[in-house]
Amino acid sequence: xxxxxxxxxxxxxxxxxxxxxxxxxxxxxxxxxxxxxxxxxxxxxxxxxxxxxxxxxxxxxxxxxxxxxxxxxxxxxxxxxxxxxxxxxxxxxxxxxxxxxxxxxxxxxxxxxxxxxxxxxxxxxxxxxxxxxxxxxxxxxxxxxxxxxxxxxxxxxxxxxxxxxxxxxxxxxxxxxxxxxxxxxxxxxxxxxxxxxxxxxxxxxxxxxxxxxxxxxxxxxxxxxxxxxxxxxxxxxxxxxxxxxxxxxxxxxxxxxxxxxxxxxxxxxxxxxxxxxxxxxxxxxxxxxxxxxxxxxxxxxxxxxxxxxxxxxxxxxxxxxxxxxxxxxxxxxxxxxxxxxxxxxxxxxxxxxxxxxxxxxxxxxxxxxxxxxxxxxxxxxxxx
Numbered sequence: 001x002x003x004x005x006x007x008x009x010x011x012x013x014x015x016x017x018x019x020x021x022x023x024x025x026x027x028x029x030x031x032x033x034x035x036x037x038x039x040x041x042x043x044x045x046x047x048x049x050x051x052x053x054x055x056x057x058x059x060x061x062x063x064x065x066x067x068x069x070x071x072x073x074x075x076x077x078x079x080x081x082x083x084x085x086x087x088x089x090x091x092x093x094x095x096x097x098x099x100x101x102x103x104x105x106x107x108x109x110x111x112x113x114x115x116x117x118x119x120x121x122x123x124x125x126x127x128x129x130x131x132x133x134x135x136x137x138x139x140x141x142x143x144x145x146x147x148x149x150x151x152x153x154x155x156x157x158x159x160x161x162x163x164x165x166x167x168x169x170x171x172x173x174x175x176x177x178x179x180x181x182x183x184x185x186x187x188x189x190x191x192x193x194x195x196x197x198x199x200x201x202x203x204x205x206x207x208x209x210x211x212x213x214x215x216x217x218x219x220x221x222x223x224x225x226x227x228x229x230x231x232x233x234x235x236x237x238x239x240x241x242x243x244x245x246x247x248x249x250x251x252x253x254x255x256x257x258x259x260x261x262x263x264x265x266x267x268x269x270x271x272x273x274x275x276x277x278x279x280x281x282x283x284x285x286x287x288x289x290x291x292x293x294x295x296x297x298x299x300x301x302x303x304x305x306x307x308x309x310x311x312x313x314x315x316x317x318x319x320x321x322x323x324x325x326x327x328x329x330x331x332x333x334x335x336x337x338x339x340x341x342x343x344x345x346x347x348x349x350x351x352x353x354x355x356x357x358x359x360x361x362x363x364x365x366x367x368x369x370x371x372x373x374x375x376x377x378x379x380x381x382x383x384x
Contacts, residue, residue, distance in 0.1 A: 015073055015195060017072055017194070017195070017228045018225065024197035026195065028196055029205070029208075031043070033199075034069070034221060037209065042223075044220065044221070044222050046225060046226060048226055049077075049227075050085055051078070051081045051083070051084040054084045054087075060222070063091075064092040064093060064219065065093065065218050066093040066094070066218065067096065067218050068222045069096045070095070070096065070097045070099075071098045071194055072098075072099045072191065073099065073101070074230075075101065075102050075103050075106070075227055076230050078105070082103070086180060089184065090183060091181070091183065093183045094183055094184050094186065094216075094218075095186070098191040100151050102189075111157075112162075112178070112187070113154065114154055114189065117152065127147075127148065128144065128149065128169075130174075130193050133164055133166060134165065141210075143198075145193075145201050147197075148198065151189045154189070157176060158178070161180075162179075165186075165214060174190055193207060303363070303365070304363065304364050307358045307372055310372070314379075322336075322340045334348050341383040342382070343382055347375070348379075354368075354375060358372065
């Protein structure tokens with residue numbers, strides 16, 4: 001596992017319990033360790049309420065032998081979520097919840113109560129200890145860490161179906177297993193012992209192995225990334241917007257986008273213009289231009305000027321369409337032009353030879369003019 005290093009000035013009061021957070025208050029170490037306990041890949045990450053996820057995920061909806069991990073500072077659920085959780089456990093699955101403040105709806109369904117005392121901040125200049133009471137785990141069953149205050153503890157339990165698995169240093173139960181139908185619910189009131197800060201201290205990583213040892217055969221493992229971001233009771237139904245709005249950067253981006261859209265609508269409504277009808281574009285391609293130019297000079301019977309104008313027009317066409325330099329119309333130029341235009345090499349050579357002859361001639365006969373014009377016209381018609 002990748003080693004973690006923290007600055008001397010640790011911000012221990014900031015806990016995210018996120019599977020990607022490598023800071024002291026994250027759960028990166030736990031998430032990366034779970035595959036070794038269950039001999040498989042990483043858990044499937046869930047980012048929506050349990051009830052909604054169970055409707056869309058067939059394994060959560062109807063599977064058996066599934067383990068669902070939920071680690072959060074405070075757990076606020078809905079009646080629909082708790083009903084779905086109990087149905088999930090009753091089929092023969094396991095629900096592991098680590099939170100310092102469990103939802104009253106969930107506690108009432110499990111006939112359980114917690115102490116009213118609640119630490120003012122999750123990390124302080126205190127010390128926490130976790131004692132595993134299973135005799136099979138002795139003698140190394142105590143794990144401790146400074147700078148973490150004690151969590152809460154249970155004051156009432158349904159002893160007929162509850163097993164105490166761990167206590168704090170005052171022997172008060174804070175880690176229990178509750179039988180629900182064919183499955184089990186694990187409740188841990190000290191989520192800080194699952195953070196990087198606790199697990200990376202001395203041999204505390206062994207405590208995670210002992211916690212996982214209470215779970216049995218599995219078919220799939222899930223990791224919750226939804227409830228840890230809700231610091232207050234949920235109101236209304238879950239939507240995709242609630243996921244986006246819980247991240248400050250996305251929330252500001254969305255509000256900025258709404259503001260820009262309103263400004264655009266406001267100014268756009270003030271600058272409406274009359275629609276300008278489409279105007280037919282006049283055609284003026286190279287072939288038509290050459291024909292018009294030829295008629296003009298032919299009527300004046302100025303063959304020299306005519307062939308030179310046609311040559312200049314043809315050279316401009318070559319430079320514009322094929323990006324070839326017409327200053328030096330040598331053998332290399334002829335070969336490249338023939339290749340790009342798709343015109344036989346002999347036809348291009350004929351045009352170039354005519355141009356060389358015309359540029360040196362003092363007079364151009366009508367027959368020479370017609371022959372040159374025919375070659376140029378054929379080039380325009382056959383070029384690609």
